[in-house]
Amino acid sequence: MFILVENVSFTYLPNTPFAVQALCNVSFAVERGESVAILGRTGCGKSTLVQHLNGLLIPQEGRVVVDGVDTRVRGAALREVRRKVGLVFQYPEDQMFEESVFREVAFAPRNMGVEGEELENRVRWAMTVVGLDYDALKDKSPFELSGGQMRRVAIASILSMKPEVLVLDEPTAGLDPQGRTMLLGKLWELRKQWGLTIILVSHNVEDVARIAERVVVLDKGKIVFDGSVREFFADEERMRQCGIIPSPLLQAAFLLRRKGFAIHPPLAPFDFYLEIKEKVLAGKRPCSVEM
Amino acid sequence: MFGRNVIIGQYIPLDSAVHRLDPRSKLLVVALGIVTLFLVQSWISFLFLAAFCGILAAVARLSFRYFLKSLRPLWILLLLTLVLHVFFTQDGVVLFGFLRVSFEGFIKGLFIVVRLALLVVVTTILTLTTSPIELTDGMEGLLSPLKKWGFPAHELAMMMTIALRFIPTLLEEADRIMKAQMARGVDFESGGLLNRIRGLVPLLVPLFVSAFRRAEDLAIAMESRCYRGGVGRTRLKVLRFAPRDYLFLCSAFSTFVLSLGIPWIVR
Numbered sequence: 001m002f003i004l005v006e007n008v009s010f011t012y013l014p015n016t017p018f019a020v021q022a023l024c025n026v027s028f029a030v031e032r033g034e035s036v037a038i039l040g041r042t043g044c045g046k047s048t049l050v051q052h053l054n055g056l057l058i059p060q061e062g063r064v065v066v067d068g069v070d071t072r073v074r075g076a077a078l079r080e081v082r083r084k085v086g087l088v089f090q091y092p093e094d095q096m097f098e099e100s101v102f103r104e105v106a107f108a109p110r111n112m113g114v115e116g117e118e119l120e121n122r123v124r125w126a127m128t129v130v131g132l133d134y135d136a137l138k139d140k141s142p143f144e145l146s147g148g149q150m151r152r153v154a155i156a157s158i159l160s161m162k163p164e165v166l167v168l169d170e171p172t173a174g175l176d177p178q179g180r181t182m183l184l185g186k187l188w189e190l191r192k193q194w195g196l197t198i199i200l201v202s203h204n205v206e207d208v209a210r211i212a213e214r215v216v217v218l219d220k221g222k223i224v225f226d227g228s229v230r231e232f233f234a235d236e237e238r239m240r241q242c243g244i245i246p247s248p249l250l251q252a253a254f255l256l257r258r259k260g261f262a263i264h265p266p267l268a269p270f271d272f273y274l275e276i277k278e279k280v281l282a283g284k285r286p287c288s289v290e291m
Numbered sequence: 292m293f294g295r296n297v298i299i300g301q302y303i304p305l306d307s308a309v310h311r312l313d314p315r316s317k318l319l320v321v322a323l324g325i326v327t328l329f330l331v332q333s334w335i336s337f338l339f340l341a342a343f344c345g346i347l348a349a350v351a352r353l354s355f356r357y358f359l360k361s362l363r364p365l366w367i368l369l370l371l372t373l374v375l376h377v378f379f380t381q382d383g384v385v386l387f388g389f390l391r392v393s394f395e396g397f398i399k400g401l402f403i404v405v406r407l408a409l410l411v412v413v414t415t416i417l418t419l420t421t422s423p424i425e426l427t428d429g430m431e432g433l434l435s436p437l438k439k440w441g442f443p444a445h446e447l448a449m450m451m452t453i454a455l456r457f458i459p460t461l462l463e464e465a466d467r468i469m470k471a472q473m474a475r476g477v478d479f480e481s482g483g484l485l486n487r488i489r490g491l492v493p494l495l496v497p498l499f500v501s502a503f504r505r506a507e508d509l510a511i512a513m514e515s516r517c518y519r520g521g522v523g524r525t526r527l528k529v530l531r532f533a534p535r536d537y538l539f540l541c542s543a544f545s546t547f548v549l550s551l552g553i554p555w556i557v558r
């Protein structure tokens with residue numbers, strides 16, 4: 001087991017009148033190479049959960065184990081956990097502070113003690129992987145970039161640590177459709193070409209369908225579903241109960257089904273996604289996945 | 292840990308008669324109470340004032356714990372006051388050499404300690420039962436007569452309100468950025484002084500960037516809602532003295548007058 005979350009509970013501001021229980025006895029495991037989406041309505045504890053995965057938050061009850069190391073460790077071992085599990089925060093462009101894109105992307109590996117040529121190689125690699133032109137952008141100020149470019153710089157600044165798991169908290173929030181498609185395509189490539197484990201937090205059903213194979217749904221701090229994407233998207237009732245609004249395509253499919261058309265559970269649009277995924281997996285042209 | 296619910300000051304949102312009092316009357320009473328505390332010279336006056344505080348705290352359903360908490364940062368000061376009085380009052384009994392202890396000094400010291408403690412208790416009752424926004428509203432209300440002479444009461448209150456409003460937001464933001472940088476391998480907790488100061492750059496730069504952006508957004512939002520300062524502005528929550536405020540003011544004034552006058556009465 002690569003990442004193990006075991007009976008984790010977490011309360012913000014415990015023992016005060018403002019206590020909020022954000023996680024309640026959460027357990028799940030992620031294997032190497034999996035691609036998992038964490039879904040759930042707003043405030044259900046998704047961000048809290050992913051911050052447990054790299055030891056930014058320590059479980060008040062239960063434990064989180066990453067590659068055999070309990071996240072309660074300190075010092076160098078903790079830094080290694082944070083390197084292995086690269087966490088991209090919600091609106092990651094808010095964390096930028098360096099004067100050039102190069103320095104921004106180089107920041108994390110520098111903190112890990114990488115220097116010289118190796119550093120440059122990593123920055124070049126990370127920027128290329130997310131589809132940024134290294135030579136054109138490396139000396140620009142990150143604040144001059146467009147929203148989509150900034151987001152990609154932010155993701156590159158995590159990738160440059162060479163993490164083994166990439167955890168993304170709502171990576172497509174606030175991006176235009178093009179930026180979104182581009183980013184999701186890149187993530188999919190990363191998974192395919194570099195064998196990265198991906199954990200994706202999202203509100204967006206389509207994003208999930210494009211990237212993930214497995215879905216973990218949280219509601220009020222508890223896991224209410226853990227299973228395959230196909231299984232989850234087949235059941236409209238459950239989806240709505242979990243507070244997740246089906247995408248327009250899915251809604252249309254559900255409607256047709258209710259009207260008696262024989263559109264059966266593995267619904268058409270998702271088959272379309274899955275087909276593309278399979279094609280990509282089979283190595284047929286890493287395409288930008290588009291509707 | 293910082294959080295979105297960080298409260299500035301120590302406001303405990305309960306629903307009690309004291310909470311519901313007009314902030315202006317609370318501010319007025321606290322100001323007069325502080326003056327009284329500095330004027331009184333006898334123990335029996337303290338008894339009155341302490342009883343008054345006790346009643347208020349009981350009505351507001353504040354537990355004793357909160358007061359201990361707010362006294363905690365001061366205990367060294369209080370202890371020092373007491374010790375200095377014990378050892379440096381002139382008519383003490385000589386222990387050895389120049390060191391003397393004085394019982395009278397002890398009593399005097401205790402008097403000052405009680406005065407300081409009551410001071411803290413009075414202001415704590417105010418801050419525990421009045422939200423910061425109410426406080427600034429109250430201050431604006433009390434200061435607005437000075438507007439005639441050009442005193443910017445409204446602007447001052449607005450600035451305080453905005454500052455108070457954004458402190459939790461900025462703390463939350465700082466927490467988020469700090470975590471984001473920790474995810475990139477920054478270690479805020481260890482290393483020498485120089486390292487720690489250097490470690491603040493990745494925190495402070497994004498924080499300032501976002502603070503300026505927020506300030507600009509806020510200015511635009513205020514302007515697009517036609518904010519033009521306090522002139523002719525009406526309020527959503529108009530401060531109005533209720534009967535309970537008059538009752539509160541009267542009982543407070545009589546307690547203060549009584550505690551000032553009582554030494555002469557009992558004599």
Ligand SMILES: Nc1ncnc2c1ncn2[C@@H]1O[C@H](COP(=O)(O)OP(=O)(O)OP(=O)(O)O)[C@@H](O)[C@H]1O
Pocket residue numbers: 012013020021022040041042043044045046047048049293294295296
């Ligand atoms: N720093 C904090 N201090 C106090 N409470 C918090 C803090 N962060 C989150 N919470 C509370 O914990 C609960 C879970 O929050 P969390 O941010 O994990 O939700 P989320 O699923 O990520 O929501 P969203 O989809 O809006 O990002 C919420 O009720 C939230 O109000």
Ligand SMILES: [Mg+2]
Pocket residue numbers: 046047048090169
């Ligand atoms: Mg979140």
